[in-house]
Structure formats: C-alpha cells, structure tokens
Amino acid sequence: MRSVALRLGQGACVLVGISMLVFAVFFATPGADPTARIAGRGASPQILARIRHDYGFDRALPVQYIRMMDKLFVARDLTSFVDHGERVVPEVFAAAPVTLSLVGGAAIIWVGLSVLIGVVCALWPNGIVDRVLMGLSVLLLSIPVFWLGEVVNLVTQSRYHDTMLFSWVPPLGYVPFLQSPSGWFRSLLLPWLVLSSSFAGLYARVLRAELMAASGEDYMRTARAKGLSPLRIMLNHGLRMSWLGFVSLFGLDVAQLIGGGALLTEVVFALPGVGHLTYRALTDLDLPLIMATVLYSAAFVVIANALVDLVYLALDPRLRTGTRHG
Amino acid sequence: MAEPILQVRDLCVRLSGRLILDHVSFDVLRGRTLGVVGESGSGKSVTASALMGLVPIASGSVKFGSREVAGLSERAWRALRGRQIAMVFQDPMSAFLPVRSVGAQIDEQIRAHERLSRTDARARTVQLLQRMEVPDAAQMARRYPHQLSGGLRQRAMIAMALSCRPDLLIADEPTTALDVTVQAQILALLREVSQRDAGVMLITHDMGVVAQSCADVVVMYAGVIVERGSVETILQAPLHPYTQALMAATPEIDGPRPARLATIPGQPPSPASRPQGCVFQPRCGYAHEACGRRPPLRSHAGRDVACVLYEGAA
Numbered sequence A: 001m002r003s004v005a006l007r008l009g010q011g012a013c014v015l016v017g018i019s020m021l022v023f024a025v026f027f028a029t030p031g032a033d034p035t036a037r038i039a040g041r042g043a044s045p046q047i048l049a050r051i052r053h054d055y056g057f058d059r060a061l062p063v064q065y066i067r068m069m070d071k072l073f074v075a076r077d078l079t080s081f082v083d084h085g086e087r088v089v090p091e092v093f094a095a096a097p098v099t100l101s102l103v104g105g106a107a108i109i110w111v112g113l114s115v116l117i118g119v120v121c122a123l124w125p126n127g128i129v130d131r132v133l134m135g136l137s138v139l140l141l142s143i144p145v146f147w148l149g150e151v152v153n154l155v156t157q158s159r160y161h162d163t164m165l166f167s168w169v170p171p172l173g174y175v176p177f178l179q180s181p182s183g184w185f186r187s188l189l190l191p192w193l194v195l196s197s198s199f200a201g202l203y204a205r206v207l208r209a210e211l212m213a214a215s216g217e218d219y220m221r222t223a224r225a226k227g228l229s230p231l232r233i234m235l236n237h238g239l240r241m242s243w244l245g246f247v248s249l250f251g252l253d254v255a256q257l258i259g260g261g262a263l264l265t266e267v268v269f270a271l272p273g274v275g276h277l278t279y280r281a282l283t284d285l286d287l288p289l290i291m292a293t294v295l296y297s298a299a300f301v302v303i304a305n306a307l308v309d310l311v312y313l314a315l316d317p318r319l320r321t322g323t324r325h326g
Numbered sequence B: 001m002a003e004p005i006l007q008v009r010d011l012c013v014r015l016s017g018r019l020i021l022d023h024v025s026f027d028v029l030r031g032r033t034l035g036v037v038g039e040s041g042s043g044k045s046v047t048a049s050a051l052m053g054l055v056p057i058a059s060g061s062v063k064f065g066s067r068e069v070a071g072l073s074e075r076a077w078r079a080l081r082g083r084q085i086a087m088v089f090q091d092p093m094s095a096f097l098p099v100r101s102v103g104a105q106i107d108e109q110i111r112a113h114e115r116l117s118r119t120d121a122r123a124r125t126v127q128l129l130q131r132m133e134v135p136d137a138a139q140m141a142r143r144y145p146h147q148l149s150g151g152l153r154q155r156a157m158i159a160m161a162l163s164c165r166p167d168l169l170i171a172d173e174p175t176t177a178l179d180v181t182v183q184a185q186i187l188a189l190l191r192e193v194s195q196r197d198a199g200v201m202l203i204t205h206d207m208g209v210v211a212q213s214c215a216d217v218v219v220m221y222a223g224v225i226v227e228r229g230s231v232e233t234i235l236q237a238p239l240h241p242y243t244q245a246l247m248a249a250t251p252e253i254d255g256p257r258p259a260r261l262a263t264i265p266g267q268p269p270s271p272a273s274r275p276q277g278c279v280f281q282p283r284c285g286y287a288h289e290a291c292g293r294r295p296p297l298r299s300h301a302g303r304d305v306a307c308v309l310y311e312g313a314a
C-alpha cells in the first residue's frame, strides 16, 4: 500500500512539473506576448484588454500561473477566442471518449494478435510458419499508419463501397457508444485495425524475442523436466515471465496514444478525438486549446504510467518485498 | 543383488554434429545411490538430459525396469518425464519460476500427470513438503521462491521431483549452490529418498559428496566412463589415473581444508578434439604407446576400469 501512495505522489509531482514547463514555454518566454496569442489573429483592442486583465498578464508570473491552472482545472472556464468563445476543457472531455474507444479497441487487437503470433513463432522457431509470420510483422511494422488509413478509406469508402464486402462500412466519423453500440463498433473497426497494425508487428517481434531468450532459462528447463506440454510451458512459464517487459512497453504506448499520439488515425478517419483536437489547435494557433490538450495528455501519460507500475506489482511478487508474506 | 531400476548400455549422444557421449554404460540399482563424477564438461549433465529424453539419443539402449525408452516419441517421453524420471537442478533459485508460488508449481506437475482437483493436489503438495521437513508446509507452499531460503527452496524442488512418485530421481549438482551445512542436510535427505522413494542418480564433481552419500560411482571423463564400481572399492583403491588425480584434488572429507588443493594439470579435451585413443592420455602421467588405442571397460579388482595398465593382469 505504501508503494501505491508513493507512486501517486510521484505522479502528482510530475504533473505539476509539466504544467510549469508548459506554462513557461508559452507565457514566460521573453518577447512573447501571451495576450495577443490567446486572442488569436486579428482580435479587437477591447478583447485584448479584457484578456490581459482576466489572465492577470499585468501581474507577476506566479499569479499568472495560478490563474491559468485555476482556469484549466478548477473553474474550467478557459475560453478559446479563435473558436468564438468555445470553452476548451469541455471540448477536451468530449474528445476523450473517442480517443479512449479508438485506443482501447486497438490495444486489445494488437495485444491479442501479437501474443498469438509471438507464441506460435516461439513454439516452432525458424520453421516456415515462423518465417512467414515474422516477415509479415516487419511488413506491418513498416507500413505508415496514415498511408494504410488512406488506402483503406479509398477501398471501403469510395471504390468498393457498394460491393457486398464493404457495404457495412459507415461513412467516416464517430458514432457514440450510447447512441448505437453496433454503429460505434462499425465506425471504429477499420480505425482499430489500422492503428493496431504497426503495434501488432512490433509487439509480436518483441514477444518472440523475449520468449526465445526465456527458453534457455533454468525455469523453462524445469518446466520441460516436469513433463508439461510445449504449449503449457510457453503459456504458464515463458509468457508469464515475458509479460513483464511487455507490460511496460504497452503502458508507454497506450499512454502516448491516449495523450494524442493517435492523431494520424483520427485525422484520416475523421474521428473527433484528442489527437484531432490537438491538430486543430496547432493549425489555428489556438493557445488555450493547446494548453488544455497538452496538459490533459500529460495527465493521461502520468496516470497510465502509475497504472503500469501497479500492474507490475501485481505480476511480479519480487517487487512486493516489504509487504507481508506476498 | 538389488534389481536395476535403470540400465544404460552403449549410450551415444551427438549434439551439433559432435559426439558428446561415447558408449556410456551403467546401472542404477534400487536402494543404492549412484554417483556420477567428473570434471566440468565431462558430459554428466548431457547424460541426465538424455535420460530425461531432452536430448536425442544417437544410439544405445536405455531401459527403465524392463521398458526400452530410447527412440520413444516426444509425446511418450512427456508422459515419463516428471512421472517416472524426475530431476532436481543445481540452482533452486533459477529453477523455480520466480513469479508463481512454490506450491502452485508443485501442484502444476501433479495435475499434469494425474487427474486430481486443485485442493487434492495442494493437499499432496503440503504433505510432500512436510516429508521433506519443510516447517509450516501449508504456509510455505503459498510463498514465492525468493521468499524461501536456499535450503528450503531445494527441499521444495525435491518435493516437486517426488510429487508423482518417480522410479528414478536425477539430481544434477543439487548442493553446489548451497552453503556447507545446508549441503549436508540436503544430501542426508537424498539418502533417505533413495532408501524409501526412488532410485537416485547424484551428479557431482566432488568426490567428497560421493563418499558421503553414494553406494556406487561412475567416473566420467570427456564423455567416456573411465572407472565404475562400488564406492568402497574405488575410494579405497582408485585404479584409473584420472580417478586417482580426482581423489588427490579432493580434500579430506572430515579433515581441515588444505591451503592449496592439488589440481589436475592441463585441460579436459573438448568433444571436437577428443583423442582417438585413451581420452585421458594427453594429461596422464603413465601414458605410453599402448594408449593410442581406446581401452574398453574391463573388470579388474572388483570394479570396471578402462586403462591399459590393468589389461591382461586380471
């Protein structure tokens, strides 16, 4: 329990640090005029004056920082002037479920697929199946996600949309789960497959390498000497150990995807997620929106990291020393 | 004469194209622990692996009781492994999976071979741990390997090996990773096992361990058996020059450790550079031209020895 509390405290410190850093980059850089940036291009003098007062840009830096954090996390009334006074925090929260759906589904697919490929390859190493699957995973790994996405769209949206095969594909965009679960699933299936492809390739290769390395270990020899079947040995012993490296990789990848890393997939499939929002904020130079997305992304990454550590504790009893009797 | 549990005849094993075991023959008798000694690289572990079906047998015969096992299919071997032949390894820390409790790993072996419910398997696990004199066995079964001491881990390992009542237990240097007092306890436990539960084949490079706990001994060198017989006979009067050198390199069992141990000069040959004739000839003080021919194991003075010095004089 103490280690859990410790992790949470650490995460909080990291978040505060990141927020200060981001704040410094946008507001405390010499020569930068945050008022004009927040107001966006071509704002009137009245708006500029209101912003200057509202954000405390006429006051000391710490006050500005605290005002900003208050607007972001407490009052949550940070407003985008570029976007006609839209409040940005609710926007981020509206985008989050889309990204979570996209990344969650893709993660399930790529973990399932890579475990299957990795285990099959490690069971019959250097055989024909192994070579074909490893070649395939390099291919998956090296296809750029936006290109694959565009090709998929080309095939399923325009050219062959009316054939039997792809008539189920809905138009681009997101359907909320609560509105129609089946619509949600159909709108996300192709984005899931596209997003998971390169990860599936990478993870399959990593897992195979881990399993092959494990197969020379003493505990694998013991498992063979016990008379277990190869599959049992691979799953109960090999995979049980190789999970550890897998989980840390997984946590980092999921965190960065949720924090906006799925941008390309979201843009290609017109999914209004966090990545898409960041993309829009950057192209419009919408400073409040950039602040909000960057900080919320950072929060996701930190939370995901803390979760990974907890999963680690659950998976590896050796890390739990200090707790009573495991 | 005790009945043989295991009969090995002219066992040859070839790995990566090199002959690792060259016509190895020996018996394990019920109630008598067989010691297998030799320097590092002499093929002791490969012998154990061959008996477990973990490396392919190139030629020769291996009989458990009256059943020939050389040439069995992998599936048939799997049914034997852990059930009729079980193995205990050198380092019980790395031999257990670190992320599952010791009890769960023993249960797993029991349930792989017998149709038993989880609770029944665990009951047997706890009973086995008690037999291996593990204190507080039910509690210990729930612990992870790193939470047990080295001695307890090795006891758990032996309990796991015995969990399906095997006929033969192969212990590959089971005490090398343990400290001296624990070592003696584990050897005592293995002696008891050989009397009560199963035939024991004890692999070691330490003549002292052989003297303490074996009834018969096989001396291996470079994949060849050079001397074979009962422990009293061979310890009293080792005949093969290699056995003599090995004994000279072993400190008195109960006496003080000498400041410097005698060592055997030179290196054992690798399987690739094994001599045509007597395998020990390059390092042997008695070598002469007759050693260019490989001497067979011959009965001499109550044991079998493969050396030209004792040929014709029997």
Ligand SMILES: Nc1ncnc2c1ncn2[C@@H]1O[C@H](COP(=O)(O)OP(=O)(O)OP(=O)(O)O)[C@@H](O)[C@H]1O
Pocket (backbone or CB within 6 Å): B015, B016, B020, B038, B039, B040, B041, B042, B043, B044, B045, B046, B047, B205, B270, B271
């Ligand atoms: N998988 C393998 N492929 C090729 N050669 C091998 C293999 N395993 C072992 N050998 C070789 O077989 C010989 C005997 O090895 P083995 O492990 O049986 O020795 P050992 O007597 O157990 O030594 P130690 O006392 O160090 O455990 C060594 O020369 C080793 O290099």
Ligand SMILES: [Mg+2]
Pocket (backbone or CB within 6 Å): B044, B045, B046, B172
């Ligand atoms: Mg060995």
